Amino acid sequence: MRKVFSLCAMFLALTVFAASCGSDDGDTADVAVDNSALEAAQAENDALKKEAADAAAEVEQAKADAAEATAAKDNAEAEAAAAREEADAAAAASQGTDAEVNPLAGTAVRVTGPERSPEEAGALQAALDEFGDANDMTIFYVGSADWEAEINVQLEAGNPPDISIFPQPGKLADFAREGYVLELPSDVLASVQSNWDQPALEFGIVDGAQYGVPNKNDLKSLVWYQPARFEANGYEIPNTLEEFVELATQMIADGNTPLCVGIESGQATGWAFTDWVEDMMLRRHDVATYDAWVAGDLPFASDEVSGVIEEVLALWNTPGMVYADGGSIASTAFQANGEPLVNGDCMMHRQASFFSAFFPEGTPAADGSEGAVDVFYFPEGSTGRPVLAAGTLAGAFNDSPEVWAVMEYFGSPEFANARQRVQLELKGGDLSGFNTANTNSDRSLWAPLEQSFQQILADAEVLRFDGSDLMPADVGAGTFWTEGTAMVNGDTSVADGTAAIDSSWPS
Amino acid sequence: MTARVPRRSASVIDKLYRSLTNVPLWALWVFVVIWTLPTLSLLVNSFRSRDNQRNSGFWRVFGDENPEGFSVFDNYEVVLSTESTNGMLQSLISSLAIAVPSTIIPIAIASFAAYAFAWIDFKGRKPLFIATVALMSIPMQVALIPLLRTYLGGAHLTLPFSNRTLSLVPDLDLAGSTWAVVLSHTGFALPFAIFLLHNYISQLPGELMESARVDGADHFHTYMKLVLPLSVPALASFAIFQFLWTWNDYLIAATMLSGGDPDVIPTTMRIVNLAGDFGRTEHLLTAGAFAQAFVPLVVFFSLQRYFVRGLLAGSVKG
Structure with missing residues (x-):
């Protein structure tokens, strides 16, 4: 038993030594030494069971084998290097002309x-x-x-x-x-x-x-709606923000609920609110103001930004304006707004192009049929035709x-x-x-509906990326969401909320 | 007559007392129901369609109007299919390939070490044992990235005043392979495993070891024939701990395997992606959770009789 142990220990020591002796560029040599050590150890093991003389021969043999293997490896490597050189030369020669040798092959x-x-x-x-x-x-x-x-x-x-x-x-x-x-x-x-x-x-x-x-x-500047429902009620697609608000007021007067809003999204709750604010920023103020805001030069507490936030909140808090599936806006999952829109619980839903995935299965898209959903461009304000994208x-x-x-x-x-x-x-x-x-x-x-997305993108006079994605993560994926949610809930005032966001901006 | 009254009142008090002693039991049942409720809702929802899950709570399951072509096992079919990239079968196998060696290797090494620390009198035994146990206090999070770097390129030391470089750890190119995860789990588990098993093994009666030595058994024999069979409860309880921990591990796997071959990722990493972009396929999470929980449940229930016994391993002397 003791012999087995000491043999194992010897074998272990040998391999550790072999592994640690490798120099930086000696990968192949490393392997070879390792192999020979292994074979030698095995040979030794066998030898003790048999006879000592045989063992010596076998060790000799193993060593010779290992040496041969090393030689073969060296050869192969030399050949590979030569082949590589050839390939490089061919690639160099073929640049500009149509080549048969593809430089990308095998990568x-x-x-x-x-x-x-x-x-x-x-x-x-x-x-x-x-x-x-x-x-x-x-x-x-x-x-x-x-x-x-x-x-x-x-x-x-x-x-x-x-x-x-x-x-x-x-x-x-x-x-x-x-x-x-x-x-x-x-x-x-x-x-x-x-x-x-x-x-x-x-x-x-x-x-x-x-x-x-x-x-x-x-594409984020989109409003989802059902053309058939609009037609039945005699509603027209609004072209300006003012018409949009008028239309919403008209809907309330008719006994319909204009908007579906939900900003719950797990850890990212609040991002749908930031999208609304960004879209409205682009419509109320010029691009330079938007860029300054996103870059951190214009604070949230400024009249421009907090004014827009107040406008969004005032719109949402108008009695009868919002249908919130989950009870309140902050507790309604943003994904949960597809169903109410199709059912007619609300008339419009401002959400990005990818929202098409959240309608109930089998909802037709922009094919003119009853119950089909379509989009219109979230109307422009006083600043040209801005589009919020991601x-x-x-x-x-x-x-x-x-x-x-x-x-x-x-x-x-x-x-x-x-x-x-x-x-x-x-x-x-x-x-x-x-x-x-x-x-x-x-x-x-692309389907006609998605072609219209591309058209809206192409028609954009101003194209801006989702601002919260451009802000530092502490704000854009942090306080803008959390404070925004608090403001929507009415837990904080706009003044306090924007001040809290500003103070979290990393200096 | 007068004697009857106190007897009757005694029986009322008895009844009251008996029902009062049952209160803790009933309270326990209430807790059991409350604690099981989320799991139950998950289980029920795993048989419901996406729209149903989104529209109503799990208790409305009997009022479900299933969309055309939806059968109750559809979620499981997706999760267990081999064709969809949402299928988890491959990752279940990968998880086993990680969890089984990550359980067996530390136990093998730790029980040898625990025996040596407990019963072999060698120089520096105590400091070495203290050093080993002290390693438990190192949070594994701080070691993860250095470890990944070692797997990537090895660890090399250039000797001063010479051109020789010592490879302390050879460049084995392990990053992105199952072995990287197994080795990490092994390393992080060893201090605690040695500590737990040492406490158990050191409390085996010394007379037993002495008589074994008198009978001519060396340490290897004593360990194999005597210590190993006697410490099965401790081994089993550690095996459960370690298996559950490695099966449910996300952090180490994500560090070692992310961005590499998708065929070797464990179920925990698969489940993270199951919800899809913007949570579009959240409804699959319910079925995925049960596919993932099935194996640990089997392991736990088959070994649980050791678990309670083993938890006390080494806690009481004598």
């Missing part, structure tokens, strides 16, 4: 992002596969609800993905300034610019340089040809079309929920 690109529904993630993967298969490379996408925390860990540990999809331009800008996310090279930039209008690309610009490529665009941007962490090829593909109409095709199929209805502002995408792939 792999890892993409992560926050989209994780089977339809969204599946369509994204399928669109990437299309490019990957055509170029003989592997691209895989992993979506996670915890993306925001995970990307920090991966960067911290030095293991970032090749490309990540950012739901917030603010985060992309932070990483770009820290040097993690890389600026687009000029050829990729030129290719992306040929497919997108400047306002849509603006979100990916940090300090004057383009870092992000848009992946999808959501969306995701792809940013690259690694500088290599295959990564830039995929980034270029993200900006191409082929990507948008492929993703739309697959997502529509996976959703199994008329609406895909995927929306792009890519100007060269094939619009005929």
Whole structure:
């Protein structure tokens, strides 16, 4: 028994020694030493059971085997290096001309992002596969609800993905300034610019340089309604904010409830309120004021911002104005507003383009039938035709040809079309929920309702990203939500609430 | 006559007293019902369609009008399918691949160590034991990222005044693999496992060890033939602890596996994504929760008779 123990100990010591002796570049040598130690140890073990003389021979043999293996490995490596050199040379020679040797062949690109529904993630993967298969490379996408925390860990540990999809331009800008996310090279930039209008690309610009490529665009300045119900009551689609309020007043007089509002969304309760405030900001004040507010130069307590907040609250608190499914606005889930709109409990619901997913199953979209839902543009105020948008941007962490090829593909109409095709199929209805502002995408792939989203995006005189996503997270994903909810509940006054938000702004 | 009255009143008091002694029992039942209610609602809702879940509480289950084509097992069908990316089968296997080795390896190492600390008299036994137990006080959160870095590139030390680099930990490229999670769980579990098992094993009667030695058994034999069978309750209770903890772990798995091969992620990471973008498929969470809870329930009920016994392991001397 003691012998077995000491043998085990010897074997362990040998492997530890072998492993710790490796120098930095000696990976293969490491393995070889390890192997020989292992084989020698096994041989020794056998030998003790048999005879000592045999053992010596076997150890000799094992050592010889190991040496041979090392030699073979060296050879193989030399060959591989030669092949690589050849491939490089061929790629270099073929640049500019059509080449038979594909420089991307055999490479792999890892993409992560926050989209994780089977339809969204599946369509994204399928669109990437299309490019990957055509170029003989592997691209895989992993979506996670915890993306925001995970990307920090991966960067911290030095293991970032090749490309990540950012739901917030603010985060992309932070990483770009820290040097993690890389600026687009000029050829990729030129290719992306040929497919997108400047306002849509603006979100990916940090300090004057383009870092992000848009992946999808959501549209927030929308009001959902049922055309049949409007027709039956003789309501017209409002063209200005004043007409919108008049229409709502008319609805109350007719005994209808104009608006569905719900801002409950778990930990993110309040974001629907911030969207309302942002949309109204764009309609009551010029773009420069909005930008100053988002950048933190214009405090929440200023007359401009608190005035808009008061206007939103006054509208919601008008008797008979709001139908709240869950009892109060703050306790109604934002997802729960699809059903009442279809049932006629309320006439209108201001919510983003992705809200199409929350109507009861089988609700027709903009096909002229009874019960179908449609959207109109949340009417303009006195400041032109502003549109509040959101969306995701792809940013690259690694500088290599295959990564830039995929980034270029993200900006191409082929990507948008492929993703739309697959997502529509996976959703199994008329609406895909995927929306792009890519100007060269094939619009005929989208249903009429979603084409109208793209039209609204294209018609926008002012396109601004969701302000709370651009603010520091302490505010945009913190106090703006919580204090906003408190103001909606009437737990705080607007003056106190806005002061609390201002004091939480990181200096 | 006069004697009867006190007797009758005594019987009334008896009755009152008896019913009063039952009050704690009834109160317990009330608590049991209240505590079980959320789980029950989850279970009932897991058989209801998305729209039904959204529209009414679980107690309205009998008034449900199910949409066409919805059968009560639809949520489970999605969650347990192999085709949908919402399917959890692969991740259940991955979870087992993490939880089983993460339970067995620490127990194997810790019981050896506990025996050595308890019954082998070697130099520096006490300081070493104190150092090991002191490791329990280190929060694992502070070690996660350094650990991930070690898995990624190993740990290397360049010797001063020479070009030699010592690889303290070789670059095994473990990040993103099941082994990274298993090794982390093993490491974080060992201090507590050694402590628990040491307390139990050190209280086995010394005469037993002596007589074993007299009979010619060495330490290995004593451990295998004597200590191991005697400490089954402690081992089992630690196994339950460790299995439940590793099965339900999210933090370590998310740190070690995020952004990598989706085939190796455990159910906890899968469930996080089950609700989908903007909570669109929240209704699947109910079925997902039960698919995830099934395995620990089986483990718990099959080993629970050891659990209560084992919880007291090492707590009372003598």
